[in-house]
Amino acid sequence: MRSLVLLVAAVKHLRQWTYVVVTSYLQSDDTRELFLKRRRTFLKQLLNISLAVALLLFDKKIQNNPIRSHLSSISSTFIMVTHKPMDWFNYWVNLADSQQELVKDNQLLNSKILILEGQMHQLKVMNYQNKKLNQWLEQSDPTLKLALLANIISLEVNHNRQLYIINKGQKDGVFKGQVAIDGDGVIGQVIEAGKYTSTLMLISDIKSAIPVINERTGEHGIVMGQNNFDTLELLNVPKTHLLARGDKLLTSGLGLVYPFGIPVGVVKDVQNIPGEDFLKVTVIPTADVNKNHMVMLLQSLKNIEAWRQQLKERRQILETESKE
Structure with missing residues (x-):
């Protein structure tokens, strides 16, 4: 605790000394305004560094203290609570995407099944017709x-x-x-x-x-x-x-x-x-x-064809004879 007080006092002293030294060299208003802007930025950075050092010293001091475990539990709970909605959102998004992919895959598979069933039906019909044709040919006139x-x-x-x-x-x-x-x-x-x-x-x-x-x-x-x-x-x-x-x-x-x-x-x-x-x-x-x-x-x-021609000629002869 004492080291922290000493550090804060040193920072204050450094701040006052820097301000006095630098302002003594500033002559014009523009230069002074520019310096003040940079000074504010510098001070913010210095404050952040000081705060970080202070937290490091504080963390080292309470490393074996029960307060640390309580703070760790609180921070873990906070992190978990803040991230849980996002985890749920990602889960439902992934689930919806998976369902859409399953629906597409199911439709594709159903289409393939219908095509295969149609082809199988055509093969069955052709096989049935071929069998009947062959049976008829076996029993028909051998000159055919x-x-x-x-x-x-x-x-x-x-x-x-x-x-x-x-x-x-x-x-x-x-x-x-x-x-x-x-x-x-x-x-x-x-x-x-x-x-x-x-x-x-x-x-x-x-x-x-x-x-x-x-x-x-x-x-x-x-x-x-x-x-x-x-x-x-x-x-x-x-x-x-x-x-x-x-x-x-x-x-x-x-x-x-x-x-x-x-x-x-x-x-x-x-x-x-x-x-x-x-x-x-x-x-x-x-x-x-x-x-x-x-x-x-x-x-x-x-x-x-020859028989047809002979039949045609025979009919013509019969027609001629009937007219006579």
Whole structure:
């Protein structure tokens, strides 16, 4: 304590002596004002140094005193209280950032899962269709052979047409009149073959006509489209035919367009309407006309173009003879 008093007295004495010495050399007012400003700065610094020295001496004196531990506890508590809100704030900010990152990661993972599920579903559909196509080919006429598989890229439907656009064309060997099937039966035939894509007329198209034979009775007929994916009609069936519900209709091979024995449809309903000359027969297509993603294009019987030409010439001869 005594050393502290001596230090304060020495500071005061030094302050008075410095003031007297310096002011004796000041002549002008400007110099005096500048000196006073610097003097105030110097005194502040000197006061801070003195205070620091005093605190050091005080700290050394009470190093083993209980007061020091009490003051240390108070200061620690104060520091903790002042920093705690900031710690809480940082914690909640980090927590919010973590939640946002988790939400983004979750959305990304869900998107990948949906993509993978879609790809897996497509593979399952393609595998199912391929199995059915292979099963049908194994049971079909050995003179038929697989030309190629084509993906359906567009469906054009309006009040008078039902068409597929497929991703195969002349460069792939597609030709006009080529028959298209799926794993269950006839889908339609190519009516226009472009270089890279082709147009396929479905059997449900109103312009589609397929010669068929009743698998059970052997009776012939023609199935026409009705612009309805789910319904076809068997035309001009005499009332004497032994047609029944559930009969299977197959391609008859007549006309040399559709090869013999390909499933076309199943008889759904047979109506004998009074006053009408023919039975009204409704047929359900065997093929999934509106649910396919791909079709198989068949190459018809060998030398079919030559046979078509011969048939055409024969018809012309018959027409000529009938006119004569």
